[in-house]
Amino acid sequence: MKKLFYSSFAYMVVGVLSGLFYREYTKGKSFEGFTQLSVVHTHLLTLGFIVLLIVLILEKLFTLSKSRLFSWFFWTYNAGLILTAAMMVVHGMLQVQGATDVSAAIPGIAGLGHILLSVAMVLLFLALRTRLFGAGKERVDGGAKVALKG
Known part of the structure; x- marks a missing residue:
């Protein structure tokens, strides 16, 4: 749970700073x-700060981290967001500098x-499904485990 909290906070800080960078650089x-x-700011705040806060709420309600898929989600999501935002910054800086022929590698x-x-x-939805409907006929209802008959 701490990883989600601190990651969300970090994306909030970096998102705000990226907006400041955009304004001052341009x-x-x-x-x-x-x-x-111009859109790095909103991507980091929405996909980093807000989405991870929502996942933090889901973690609190359903203990998603007990699913083995949750760790895969967390690291894959962060890698994807960092890679996307970094390439947006690189592409944006090249645009500001007047580069007209940007390598296809950047959008790739x-x-x-x-x-x-x-x-x-x-992966997040698979982890959520596992915690809601369970493997081994268990699910989580309001934070309490309930054994299912069937």
Whole structure:
């Protein structure tokens, strides 16, 4: 549970700082127009801060961490989000600097980050399903284990 709390907090801090960086960097370069830097802020706050806070609530309610899939979700999700955000920053900085021919590797790597995020979401739902409907005919109802007949 602490990992989720501190990760969410870290994404909140980095998300706010990325907004500050976008504003100051584009102002310092006298850049006007769209850049990927403008959406890093919202991606980190939404996908990092808010989503992990929701997962923290699910952890508190259903002890998701007892599923062996939860650790896979956590690390895959963080890797995907960090990779995606990093490539958005790189691409955005190149846009601000006026680069017109950006290597296809940059959006390709960002795409890999998005794939990791998608895989992580599937893992989250599988972990949640395991905790709700259980393997071994157990499930969690309101934090208490209930043995199912059947």
